[in-house]
Amino acid sequence: MQITILGAGYVGLVSAACFAEFGHKVVCIDKDAARVAALQKGEIPIFEPGLDELVARNIANGTLRFDTALPPALKQSDAVFIAVGTPARRGDGYADLTYVYGAVEEVAQNLSRYTVIITKSTVPVGTGREIERRMRAANPKAEFDVCSNPEFLREGSAINDFMRPDRVVIGCESERAAALMKALYRPLYLIETPMVMTGLETAELIKYAANAFLATKITFINEIADLCEKTGADVQIVAKGIGLDGRIGRKFLHAGPGYGGSCFPKDTLALARTGQDKGAPLRLVETTIAVNEQRKKNMAQRIINACGGSVKGKTIAILGLTFKPNTDDMRDSVSLDVVPDLQDEGAIIHAYDPAGMKEAKTLLQNVHWCNGPYDAMQGADAVAILTEWNEFRALDLAQMLAALKQPILVDLRNIYQPEDMIAAGFRYVSIGRGD
Numbered sequence: 001m002q003i004t005i006l007g008a009g010y011v012g013l014v015s016a017a018c019f020a021e022f023g024h025k026v027v028c029i030d031k032d033a034a035r036v037a038a039l040q041k042g043e044i045p046i047f048e049p050g051l052d053e054l055v056a057r058n059i060a061n062g063t064l065r066f067d068t069a070l071p072p073a074l075k076q077s078d079a080v081f082i083a084v085g086t087p088a089r090r091g092d093g094y095a096d097l098t099y100v101y102g103a104v105e106e107v108a109q110n111l112s113r114y115t116v117i118i119t120k121s122t123v124p125v126g127t128g129r130e131i132e133r134r135m136r137a138a139n140p141k142a143e144f145d146v147c148s149n150p151e152f153l154r155e156g157s158a159i160n161d162f163m164r165p166d167r168v169v170i171g172c173e174s175e176r177a178a179a180l181m182k183a184l185y186r187p188l189y190l191i192e193t194p195m196v197m198t199g200l201e202t203a204e205l206i207k208y209a210a211n212a213f214l215a216t217k218i219t220f221i222n223e224i225a226d227l228c229e230k231t232g233a234d235v236q237i238v239a240k241g242i243g244l245d246g247r248i249g250r251k252f253l254h255a256g257p258g259y260g261g262s263c264f265p266k267d268t269l270a271l272a273r274t275g276q277d278k279g280a281p282l283r284l285v286e287t288t289i290a291v292n293e294q295r296k297k298n299m300a301q302r303i304i305n306a307c308g309g310s311v312k313g314k315t316i317a318i319l320g321l322t323f324k325p326n327t328d329d330m331r332d333s334v335s336l337d338v339v340p341d342l343q344d345e346g347a348i349i350h351a352y353d354p355a356g357m358k359e360a361k362t363l364l365q366n367v368h369w370c371n372g373p374y375d376a377m378q379g380a381d382a383v384a385i386l387t388e389w390n391e392f393r394a395l396d397l398a399q400m401l402a403a404l405k406q407p408i409l410v411d412l413r414n415i416y417q418p419e420d421m422i423a424a425g426f427r428y429v430s431i432g433r434g435d
């Protein structure tokens with residue numbers, strides 16, 4: 001099959017490479033000419049483990065190519081995926097659908113044969129219908145169907161998530177389109193991946209409900225962590241104790257500094273807006289958003305408290321800037337709250353991240369950028385771990401103590417054991433463990 005994918009970001013690029021690996025002929029289009037030029041040379045603009053190899057192999061096979069121009073690719077396509085960004089609209093939190101409708105407009109102008117138009121972008125319930133309406137208005141003769149096929153991949157393990165997903169959700173209402181979608185995902189049928197075939201609205205809502213549920217689960221354990229700190233309980237063991245109940249499950253029960261990233265913050269906001277507009281307010285989701293925002297704001301204070309109540313003139317080493325490990329994505333990362341808040345209190349920031357520094361340099365000012373964790377800790381008054389990169393899981397404690405001016409470690413990801421750190425001579429602060 002011939003597929004066009006609009007958008008060569010985290011989702012578009014991974015989807016393009018994986019569909020090519022399934023054996024389809026894929027053209028991936030992006031408006032960003034520099035990005036496309038780099039991709040044509042085999043340079044990957046994002047950090048995603050394994051993606052460089054997959055892209056290179058499929059370019060070499062002739063199953064994958066990149067372009068800035070849509071019309072030639074679209075002419076030969078059976079399906080076109082929209083995988084452009086849907087960020088939160090500044091000011092009101094609604095999903096900004098400018099890029100989606102911009103892409104639809106281009107598709108409408110250039111469609112010349114039956115094509116299935118698929119939203120892989122996360123779009124609010126009702127968007128698929130609106131795409132149908134806009135398509136018909138712009139090109140009344142066009143032959144097409146609209147499908148919703150939300151993506152559930154996680155940055156950092158995106159290829160495996162795409163190739164071996166827990167499920168594939170397909171919202172479409174024509175048999176012709178459903179048959180095409182099944183053919184596209186045939187390799188996943190062969191490994192018995194559950195397929196949820198449903199209507200447009202249901203598919204769109206599944207994606208938001210999944211992300212809102214996960215964000216709520218994280219926020220729940222974060223509040224339990226606060227209570228653990230007041231009562232002497234240990235949140236790690238509470239999480240294990242409840243997570244072993246099959247109805248609850250152990251995943252997404254890691255207490256931390258609050259969720260960030262390119263999806264949960266904007267998707268919870270957009271879902272809350274939909275609920276309000278439709279007269280079915282989602283009060284749990286609204287509260288989750290508020291609690292998480294406040295939590296991210298509280299994290300700098302935690303570091304200040306660990307430093308004895310003031311960071312004025314003190315050097316703080318920050319390990320990890322991205323919203324999670326194995327990505328260079330900085331969108332809504334907790335570091336974007338913590339670093340400026342510490343700077344406002346007079347701290348000097350030494351920071352290091354294994355993959356996120358290029359992007360971080362465009363978002364954070366007046367930071368001393370370091371070459372590694374020990375470089376960041378050299379002469380610092382305290383160190384804070386913000387992202388649980390593997391590189392930070394097995395730091396040499398003696399080397400840390402030698403580098404730091406004060407042996408203060410604030411571990412916002414609970415990657416060390418309090419008793420080990422205290423025995424090694426640290427003043428150790430983590431989340432929800434009464435230390």
Ligand code: NAD
Pocket residue numbers: 006007008009010011012029030031032035083084085086099102103106120121122123151152153154155262263
């Ligand atoms: P991204 O910002 O990394 O990539 C979007 C790309 O689309 C950009 O490169 C941009 O230049 C390009 N673009 C914009 N308009 C275009 C047009 N008309 N034609 C061609 N290209 C165009 O975004 P992302 O993180 O890949 O997210 C894309 C969508 O997938 C969002 O709706 C997001 O919510 C959803 N999603 C993301 C993830 C994730 O982990 N990042 C996971 C699941 C779903």
